[in-house]
Amino acid sequence: MKVIINADDFGLTKGVVDGIIEAHKNGVVDSTTMMMNGCSVPYAVEQAKLHPDLKVGIHLVLTWGRPLLKEGVSSLINKEGEFRLNSAFSGKEPPDKNEVYNEWKQQIEAFIETGLKLHHIDSHHHIHSWDEVKDAAITLAKEYNVPLRYADSLSEHQEILLSDTLYTDFYGETIYNDLFDAVKVTEAGIVEVMTHPGCVDEQLKQNSSYLEFREKELEILTRIQRPEWAEKY
Incomplete structure:
Protein backbone atom coordinates (compact mmCIF):
# COMPACT_ATOMS: atom_id res chain seq x y z
CA MET A 1 0.00 0.00 0.00
CA LYS A 2 1.21 3.50 -0.83
CA VAL A 3 0.31 6.26 1.63
CA ILE A 4 0.49 9.98 0.87
CA ILE A 5 0.42 12.26 3.91
CA ASN A 6 -0.63 15.66 2.56
CA ALA A 7 -0.80 18.88 4.56
CA ASP A 8 -3.44 21.31 3.31
CA ASP A 9 -3.40 25.14 3.59
CA PHE A 10 0.29 25.77 2.83
CA GLY A 11 0.70 29.54 2.62
CA LEU A 12 -2.39 30.40 4.66
CA THR A 13 -0.26 32.00 7.42
CA LYS A 14 3.37 31.87 8.52
CA GLY A 15 2.42 29.67 11.46
CA VAL A 16 0.75 27.15 9.17
CA VAL A 17 3.79 27.13 6.88
CA ASP A 18 6.12 26.59 9.83
CA GLY A 19 3.96 23.75 11.14
CA ILE A 20 3.85 21.99 7.79
CA ILE A 21 7.61 22.31 7.30
CA GLU A 22 8.18 20.91 10.80
CA ALA A 23 5.80 18.01 10.06
CA HIS A 24 7.84 17.30 6.95
CA LYS A 25 11.35 17.71 8.36
CA ASN A 26 10.70 15.80 11.57
CA GLY A 27 7.54 13.89 10.79
CA VAL A 28 5.60 11.89 8.22
CA VAL A 29 4.21 14.63 5.96
CA ASP A 30 5.57 14.16 2.45
CA SER A 31 3.44 16.57 0.40
CA THR A 32 1.49 19.78 0.80
CA THR A 33 -0.85 21.99 -1.22
CA MET A 34 -0.58 25.76 -1.39
CA MET A 35 -3.31 28.41 -1.29
CA MET A 36 -2.17 31.03 -3.79
CA ASN A 37 -4.30 33.72 -2.14
CA GLY A 38 -2.97 32.92 1.33
CA CYS A 39 -1.43 35.46 3.70
CA SER A 40 2.10 33.99 3.53
CA VAL A 41 2.58 32.69 0.00
CA PRO A 42 6.06 34.22 -0.60
CA TYR A 43 7.28 32.69 2.67
CA ALA A 44 5.75 29.33 1.73
CA VAL A 45 7.51 29.41 -1.65
CA GLU A 46 10.81 30.23 0.05
CA GLN A 47 10.42 27.36 2.50
CA ALA A 48 9.37 24.91 -0.21
CA LYS A 49 12.52 25.70 -2.19
CA LEU A 50 14.61 25.08 0.93
CA HIS A 51 12.99 21.64 1.29
CA PRO A 52 12.94 20.13 -2.20
CA ASP A 53 11.91 16.68 -0.94
CA LEU A 54 8.52 18.13 0.00
CA LYS A 55 6.14 17.66 -2.91
CA VAL A 56 4.02 20.77 -3.46
CA GLY A 57 0.67 20.97 -5.20
CA ILE A 58 -2.02 23.61 -5.34
CA HIS A 59 -4.97 24.04 -2.98
CA LEU A 60 -7.52 25.68 -5.28
CA VAL A 61 -9.62 28.25 -3.46
CA LEU A 62 -13.21 29.35 -3.99
CA THR A 63 -14.39 29.57 -0.37
CA TRP A 64 -11.92 31.83 1.45
CA GLY A 65 -10.32 35.22 0.91
CA ARG A 66 -10.22 37.05 -2.39
CA PRO A 67 -9.79 35.87 -5.98
CA LEU A 68 -6.56 36.52 -7.82
CA LEU A 69 -8.42 37.86 -10.84
CA LYS A 70 -9.56 41.46 -10.50
CA GLU A 71 -12.22 41.29 -13.22
CA GLY A 72 -14.66 38.72 -14.59
CA VAL A 73 -15.40 37.10 -11.22
CA SER A 74 -18.75 38.70 -10.33
CA SER A 75 -20.46 35.34 -9.72
CA LEU A 76 -17.70 34.27 -7.31
CA ILE A 77 -17.65 37.20 -4.90
CA ASN A 78 -19.78 39.21 -2.49
CA LYS A 79 -20.04 42.99 -2.32
CA GLU A 80 -16.82 43.15 -0.29
CA GLY A 81 -14.93 41.45 -3.11
CA GLU A 82 -14.38 38.24 -1.16
CA PHE A 83 -15.37 34.75 -2.26
CA ARG A 84 -19.07 34.44 -1.42
CA LEU A 85 -19.07 30.66 -0.91
CA ASN A 86 -17.89 28.95 2.26
CA SER A 87 -17.44 25.41 3.52
CA ALA A 88 -21.20 24.92 3.37
CA PHE A 89 -21.23 25.50 -0.39
CA SER A 90 -23.55 22.60 -1.17
CA GLY A 91 -27.05 23.90 -1.86
CA LYS A 92 -25.83 27.42 -2.61
CA GLU A 93 -26.35 29.09 -5.96
CA PRO A 94 -23.46 27.86 -8.11
CA PRO A 95 -21.07 30.36 -9.69
CA ASP A 96 -20.49 30.74 -13.41
CA LYS A 97 -18.43 27.75 -14.61
CA ASN A 98 -16.27 29.84 -16.93
CA GLU A 99 -15.43 32.22 -14.10
CA VAL A 100 -14.48 29.27 -11.89
CA TYR A 101 -12.23 27.87 -14.61
CA ASN A 102 -10.58 31.24 -15.25
CA GLU A 103 -9.95 31.97 -11.57
CA TRP A 104 -8.56 28.51 -10.87
CA LYS A 105 -6.38 28.69 -13.97
CA GLN A 106 -5.03 32.02 -12.69
CA GLN A 107 -4.23 30.40 -9.36
CA ILE A 108 -2.37 27.57 -11.11
CA GLU A 109 -0.47 30.00 -13.32
CA ALA A 110 0.54 31.98 -10.22
CA PHE A 111 1.84 28.74 -8.72
CA ILE A 112 3.85 27.91 -11.83
CA GLU A 113 5.38 31.39 -11.82
CA THR A 114 6.96 30.59 -8.44
CA GLY A 115 9.24 28.08 -10.16
CA LEU A 116 7.95 25.19 -8.06
CA LYS A 117 6.97 21.96 -9.77
CA LEU A 118 3.21 21.39 -9.59
CA HIS A 119 2.68 17.96 -8.04
CA HIS A 120 -1.12 17.68 -7.86
CA ILE A 121 -4.38 19.59 -7.46
CA ASP A 122 -6.85 19.65 -4.59
CA SER A 123 -9.07 22.36 -3.10
CA HIS A 124 -10.02 24.23 0.04
CA HIS A 125 -13.11 22.64 1.62
CA HIS A 126 -13.09 20.00 -1.16
CA ILE A 127 -15.03 22.33 -3.41
CA HIS A 128 -13.47 20.78 -6.52
CA SER A 129 -15.70 17.77 -5.82
CA TRP A 130 -18.91 19.82 -5.99
CA ASP A 131 -20.92 18.66 -9.01
CA GLU A 132 -21.59 22.24 -10.08
CA VAL A 133 -17.87 23.11 -10.55
CA LYS A 134 -15.99 19.81 -10.78
CA ASP A 135 -15.73 20.00 -14.58
CA ALA A 136 -13.35 22.95 -14.22
CA ALA A 137 -11.09 20.92 -11.93
CA ILE A 138 -11.14 17.94 -14.28
CA THR A 139 -10.32 20.12 -17.27
CA LEU A 140 -7.42 21.80 -15.47
CA ALA A 141 -5.98 18.52 -14.23
CA LYS A 142 -5.89 17.28 -17.81
CA GLU A 143 -4.63 20.58 -19.16
CA TYR A 144 -1.67 20.70 -16.76
CA ASN A 145 -1.20 16.92 -16.75
CA VAL A 146 -1.24 16.56 -12.97
CA PRO A 147 -3.41 14.32 -10.77
CA LEU A 148 -6.46 15.51 -8.88
CA ARG A 149 -7.46 14.71 -5.30
CA TYR A 150 -9.89 11.81 -5.00
CA ALA A 151 -13.56 12.45 -4.28
CA ASP A 152 -16.54 10.14 -4.65
CA SER A 153 -18.05 12.48 -7.24
CA LEU A 154 -14.90 12.08 -9.34
CA SER A 155 -14.54 8.31 -9.01
CA GLU A 156 -15.33 7.63 -12.66
CA HIS A 157 -12.27 9.67 -13.61
CA SER A 163 -5.14 8.07 -5.15
CA ASP A 164 -7.73 5.32 -4.86
CA THR A 165 -9.31 6.95 -1.85
CA LEU A 166 -8.98 9.95 0.47
CA TYR A 167 -8.74 9.47 4.23
CA THR A 168 -10.34 12.46 5.97
CA ASP A 169 -10.77 11.26 9.56
CA PHE A 170 -7.50 12.74 10.83
CA TYR A 171 -9.28 15.98 11.67
CA GLY A 172 -10.72 17.70 14.72
CA GLU A 173 -12.17 15.39 17.33
CA THR A 174 -11.21 12.33 15.30
CA ILE A 175 -7.44 12.97 15.49
CA TYR A 176 -5.73 9.96 17.03
CA ASN A 177 -2.32 8.35 17.38
CA ASP A 178 -2.96 5.13 15.46
CA LEU A 179 -3.28 6.91 12.11
CA PHE A 180 -1.49 4.29 10.04
CA ASP A 181 -3.46 1.43 11.61
CA ALA A 182 -6.69 3.19 10.62
CA VAL A 183 -5.41 3.86 7.10
CA LYS A 184 -4.39 0.23 6.64
CA VAL A 185 -8.01 -0.87 7.13
CA THR A 186 -8.99 0.87 3.90
CA GLU A 187 -7.04 -1.77 1.96
CA ALA A 188 -6.69 0.66 -0.95
CA GLY A 189 -3.71 0.52 -3.28
CA ILE A 190 -2.96 4.24 -2.88
CA VAL A 191 -4.36 6.28 0.02
CA GLU A 192 -4.07 10.01 0.51
CA VAL A 193 -4.37 11.22 4.11
CA MET A 194 -5.60 14.78 4.54
CA THR A 195 -3.92 16.65 7.41
CA HIS A 196 -3.76 20.25 8.67
CA PRO A 197 -0.72 20.70 10.92
CA GLY A 198 0.25 24.20 11.91
CA CYS A 199 1.35 26.61 14.61
CA VAL A 200 -1.36 28.99 15.77
CA ASP A 201 -0.42 32.61 15.16
CA GLU A 202 -2.48 35.80 15.35
CA GLN A 203 -3.08 35.81 11.61
CA LEU A 204 -4.48 32.30 11.75
CA LYS A 205 -6.87 33.31 14.52
CA GLN A 206 -8.23 35.98 12.18
CA ASN A 207 -8.62 33.67 9.20
CA SER A 208 -9.57 30.20 10.40
CA SER A 209 -11.73 28.51 13.00
CA TYR A 210 -9.48 25.43 12.96
CA LEU A 211 -6.83 26.38 15.51
CA GLU A 212 -5.62 24.25 18.43
CA PHE A 213 -6.29 21.03 16.55
CA ARG A 214 -3.60 22.07 14.05
CA GLU A 215 -1.04 21.98 16.84
CA LYS A 216 -2.37 18.64 18.04
CA GLU A 217 -2.00 17.28 14.52
CA LEU A 218 1.55 18.61 14.38
CA GLU A 219 2.43 16.92 17.66
CA ILE A 220 1.16 13.55 16.44
CA LEU A 221 2.58 13.80 12.92
CA THR A 222 6.07 14.49 14.31
CA ARG A 223 5.84 11.66 16.84
CA ILE A 224 4.49 8.71 14.88
CA GLN A 225 6.63 6.82 12.36
CA ARG A 226 5.76 5.51 8.92
CA PRO A 227 5.57 1.69 9.03
CA GLU A 228 7.37 -0.39 6.42
CA TRP A 229 4.14 -1.42 4.69
CA ALA A 230 3.13 2.23 4.11
CA GLU A 231 5.26 3.05 1.08
CA LYS A 232 5.79 6.62 0.01
CA TYR A 233 4.04 7.61 -3.21
Whole structure:
Protein backbone atom coordinates (compact mmCIF):
# COMPACT_ATOMS: atom_id res chain seq x y z
CA MET A 1 0.00 0.00 0.00
CA LYS A 2 1.21 3.50 -0.83
CA VAL A 3 0.31 6.26 1.63
CA ILE A 4 0.49 9.98 0.87
CA ILE A 5 0.42 12.26 3.91
CA ASN A 6 -0.63 15.66 2.56
CA ALA A 7 -0.80 18.88 4.56
CA ASP A 8 -3.44 21.31 3.31
CA ASP A 9 -3.40 25.14 3.59
CA PHE A 10 0.29 25.77 2.83
CA GLY A 11 0.70 29.54 2.62
CA LEU A 12 -2.39 30.40 4.66
CA THR A 13 -0.26 32.00 7.42
CA LYS A 14 3.37 31.87 8.52
CA GLY A 15 2.42 29.67 11.46
CA VAL A 16 0.75 27.15 9.17
CA VAL A 17 3.79 27.13 6.88
CA ASP A 18 6.12 26.59 9.83
CA GLY A 19 3.96 23.75 11.14
CA ILE A 20 3.85 21.99 7.79
CA ILE A 21 7.61 22.31 7.30
CA GLU A 22 8.18 20.91 10.80
CA ALA A 23 5.80 18.01 10.06
CA HIS A 24 7.84 17.30 6.95
CA LYS A 25 11.35 17.71 8.36
CA ASN A 26 10.70 15.80 11.57
CA GLY A 27 7.54 13.89 10.79
CA VAL A 28 5.60 11.89 8.22
CA VAL A 29 4.21 14.63 5.96
CA ASP A 30 5.57 14.16 2.45
CA SER A 31 3.44 16.57 0.40
CA THR A 32 1.49 19.78 0.80
CA THR A 33 -0.85 21.99 -1.22
CA MET A 34 -0.58 25.76 -1.39
CA MET A 35 -3.31 28.41 -1.29
CA MET A 36 -2.17 31.03 -3.79
CA ASN A 37 -4.30 33.72 -2.14
CA GLY A 38 -2.97 32.92 1.33
CA CYS A 39 -1.43 35.46 3.70
CA SER A 40 2.10 33.99 3.53
CA VAL A 41 2.58 32.69 0.00
CA PRO A 42 6.06 34.22 -0.60
CA TYR A 43 7.28 32.69 2.67
CA ALA A 44 5.75 29.33 1.73
CA VAL A 45 7.51 29.41 -1.65
CA GLU A 46 10.81 30.23 0.05
CA GLN A 47 10.42 27.36 2.50
CA ALA A 48 9.37 24.91 -0.21
CA LYS A 49 12.52 25.70 -2.19
CA LEU A 50 14.61 25.08 0.93
CA HIS A 51 12.99 21.64 1.29
CA PRO A 52 12.94 20.13 -2.20
CA ASP A 53 11.91 16.68 -0.94
CA LEU A 54 8.52 18.13 0.00
CA LYS A 55 6.14 17.66 -2.91
CA VAL A 56 4.02 20.77 -3.46
CA GLY A 57 0.67 20.97 -5.20
CA ILE A 58 -2.02 23.61 -5.34
CA HIS A 59 -4.97 24.04 -2.98
CA LEU A 60 -7.52 25.68 -5.28
CA VAL A 61 -9.62 28.25 -3.46
CA LEU A 62 -13.21 29.35 -3.99
CA THR A 63 -14.39 29.57 -0.37
CA TRP A 64 -11.92 31.83 1.45
CA GLY A 65 -10.32 35.22 0.91
CA ARG A 66 -10.22 37.05 -2.39
CA PRO A 67 -9.79 35.87 -5.98
CA LEU A 68 -6.56 36.52 -7.82
CA LEU A 69 -8.42 37.86 -10.84
CA LYS A 70 -9.56 41.46 -10.50
CA GLU A 71 -12.22 41.29 -13.22
CA GLY A 72 -14.66 38.72 -14.59
CA VAL A 73 -15.40 37.10 -11.22
CA SER A 74 -18.75 38.70 -10.33
CA SER A 75 -20.46 35.34 -9.72
CA LEU A 76 -17.70 34.27 -7.31
CA ILE A 77 -17.65 37.20 -4.90
CA ASN A 78 -19.78 39.21 -2.49
CA LYS A 79 -20.04 42.99 -2.32
CA GLU A 80 -16.82 43.15 -0.29
CA GLY A 81 -14.93 41.45 -3.11
CA GLU A 82 -14.38 38.24 -1.16
CA PHE A 83 -15.37 34.75 -2.26
CA ARG A 84 -19.07 34.44 -1.42
CA LEU A 85 -19.07 30.66 -0.91
CA ASN A 86 -17.89 28.95 2.26
CA SER A 87 -17.44 25.41 3.52
CA ALA A 88 -21.20 24.92 3.37
CA PHE A 89 -21.23 25.50 -0.39
CA SER A 90 -23.55 22.60 -1.17
CA GLY A 91 -27.05 23.90 -1.86
CA LYS A 92 -25.83 27.42 -2.61
CA GLU A 93 -26.35 29.09 -5.96
CA PRO A 94 -23.46 27.86 -8.11
CA PRO A 95 -21.07 30.36 -9.69
CA ASP A 96 -20.49 30.74 -13.41
CA LYS A 97 -18.43 27.75 -14.61
CA ASN A 98 -16.27 29.84 -16.93
CA GLU A 99 -15.43 32.22 -14.10
CA VAL A 100 -14.48 29.27 -11.89
CA TYR A 101 -12.23 27.87 -14.61
CA ASN A 102 -10.58 31.24 -15.25
CA GLU A 103 -9.95 31.97 -11.57
CA TRP A 104 -8.56 28.51 -10.87
CA LYS A 105 -6.38 28.69 -13.97
CA GLN A 106 -5.03 32.02 -12.69
CA GLN A 107 -4.23 30.40 -9.36
CA ILE A 108 -2.37 27.57 -11.11
CA GLU A 109 -0.47 30.00 -13.32
CA ALA A 110 0.54 31.98 -10.22
CA PHE A 111 1.84 28.74 -8.72
CA ILE A 112 3.85 27.91 -11.83
CA GLU A 113 5.38 31.39 -11.82
CA THR A 114 6.96 30.59 -8.44
CA GLY A 115 9.24 28.08 -10.16
CA LEU A 116 7.95 25.19 -8.06
CA LYS A 117 6.97 21.96 -9.77
CA LEU A 118 3.21 21.39 -9.59
CA HIS A 119 2.68 17.96 -8.04
CA HIS A 120 -1.12 17.68 -7.86
CA ILE A 121 -4.38 19.59 -7.46
CA ASP A 122 -6.85 19.65 -4.59
CA SER A 123 -9.07 22.36 -3.10
CA HIS A 124 -10.02 24.23 0.04
CA HIS A 125 -13.11 22.64 1.62
CA HIS A 126 -13.09 20.00 -1.16
CA ILE A 127 -15.03 22.33 -3.41
CA HIS A 128 -13.47 20.78 -6.52
CA SER A 129 -15.70 17.77 -5.82
CA TRP A 130 -18.91 19.82 -5.99
CA ASP A 131 -20.92 18.66 -9.01
CA GLU A 132 -21.59 22.24 -10.08
CA VAL A 133 -17.87 23.11 -10.55
CA LYS A 134 -15.99 19.81 -10.78
CA ASP A 135 -15.73 20.00 -14.58
CA ALA A 136 -13.35 22.95 -14.22
CA ALA A 137 -11.09 20.92 -11.93
CA ILE A 138 -11.14 17.94 -14.28
CA THR A 139 -10.32 20.12 -17.27
CA LEU A 140 -7.42 21.80 -15.47
CA ALA A 141 -5.98 18.52 -14.23
CA LYS A 142 -5.89 17.28 -17.81
CA GLU A 143 -4.63 20.58 -19.16
CA TYR A 144 -1.67 20.70 -16.76
CA ASN A 145 -1.20 16.92 -16.75
CA VAL A 146 -1.24 16.56 -12.97
CA PRO A 147 -3.41 14.32 -10.77
CA LEU A 148 -6.46 15.51 -8.88
CA ARG A 149 -7.46 14.71 -5.30
CA TYR A 150 -9.89 11.81 -5.00
CA ALA A 151 -13.56 12.45 -4.28
CA ASP A 152 -16.54 10.14 -4.65
CA SER A 153 -18.05 12.48 -7.24
CA LEU A 154 -14.90 12.08 -9.34
CA SER A 155 -14.54 8.31 -9.01
CA GLU A 156 -15.33 7.63 -12.66
CA HIS A 157 -12.27 9.67 -13.61
CA GLN A 158 -9.78 7.37 -11.91
CA GLU A 159 -7.21 7.94 -14.64
CA ILE A 160 -6.58 11.48 -13.37
CA LEU A 161 -6.94 10.90 -9.62
CA LEU A 162 -4.00 11.03 -7.23
CA SER A 163 -5.14 8.07 -5.15
CA ASP A 164 -7.73 5.32 -4.86
CA THR A 165 -9.31 6.95 -1.85
CA LEU A 166 -8.98 9.95 0.47
CA TYR A 167 -8.74 9.47 4.23
CA THR A 168 -10.34 12.46 5.97
CA ASP A 169 -10.77 11.26 9.56
CA PHE A 170 -7.50 12.74 10.83
CA TYR A 171 -9.28 15.98 11.67
CA GLY A 172 -10.72 17.70 14.72
CA GLU A 173 -12.17 15.39 17.33
CA THR A 174 -11.21 12.33 15.30
CA ILE A 175 -7.44 12.97 15.49
CA TYR A 176 -5.73 9.96 17.03
CA ASN A 177 -2.32 8.35 17.38
CA ASP A 178 -2.96 5.13 15.46
CA LEU A 179 -3.28 6.91 12.11
CA PHE A 180 -1.49 4.29 10.04
CA ASP A 181 -3.46 1.43 11.61
CA ALA A 182 -6.69 3.19 10.62
CA VAL A 183 -5.41 3.86 7.10
CA LYS A 184 -4.39 0.23 6.64
CA VAL A 185 -8.01 -0.87 7.13
CA THR A 186 -8.99 0.87 3.90
CA GLU A 187 -7.04 -1.77 1.96
CA ALA A 188 -6.69 0.66 -0.95
CA GLY A 189 -3.71 0.52 -3.28
CA ILE A 190 -2.96 4.24 -2.88
CA VAL A 191 -4.36 6.28 0.02
CA GLU A 192 -4.07 10.01 0.51
CA VAL A 193 -4.37 11.22 4.11
CA MET A 194 -5.60 14.78 4.54
CA THR A 195 -3.92 16.65 7.41
CA HIS A 196 -3.76 20.25 8.67
CA PRO A 197 -0.72 20.70 10.92
CA GLY A 198 0.25 24.20 11.91
CA CYS A 199 1.35 26.61 14.61
CA VAL A 200 -1.36 28.99 15.77
CA ASP A 201 -0.42 32.61 15.16
CA GLU A 202 -2.48 35.80 15.35
CA GLN A 203 -3.08 35.81 11.61
CA LEU A 204 -4.48 32.30 11.75
CA LYS A 205 -6.87 33.31 14.52
CA GLN A 206 -8.23 35.98 12.18
CA ASN A 207 -8.62 33.67 9.20
CA SER A 208 -9.57 30.20 10.40
CA SER A 209 -11.73 28.51 13.00
CA TYR A 210 -9.48 25.43 12.96
CA LEU A 211 -6.83 26.38 15.51
CA GLU A 212 -5.62 24.25 18.43
CA PHE A 213 -6.29 21.03 16.55
CA ARG A 214 -3.60 22.07 14.05
CA GLU A 215 -1.04 21.98 16.84
CA LYS A 216 -2.37 18.64 18.04
CA GLU A 217 -2.00 17.28 14.52
CA LEU A 218 1.55 18.61 14.38
CA GLU A 219 2.43 16.92 17.66
CA ILE A 220 1.16 13.55 16.44
CA LEU A 221 2.58 13.80 12.92
CA THR A 222 6.07 14.49 14.31
CA ARG A 223 5.84 11.66 16.84
CA ILE A 224 4.49 8.71 14.88
CA GLN A 225 6.63 6.82 12.36
CA ARG A 226 5.76 5.51 8.92
CA PRO A 227 5.57 1.69 9.03
CA GLU A 228 7.37 -0.39 6.42
CA TRP A 229 4.14 -1.42 4.69
CA ALA A 230 3.13 2.23 4.11
CA GLU A 231 5.26 3.05 1.08
CA LYS A 232 5.79 6.62 0.01
CA TYR A 233 4.04 7.61 -3.21
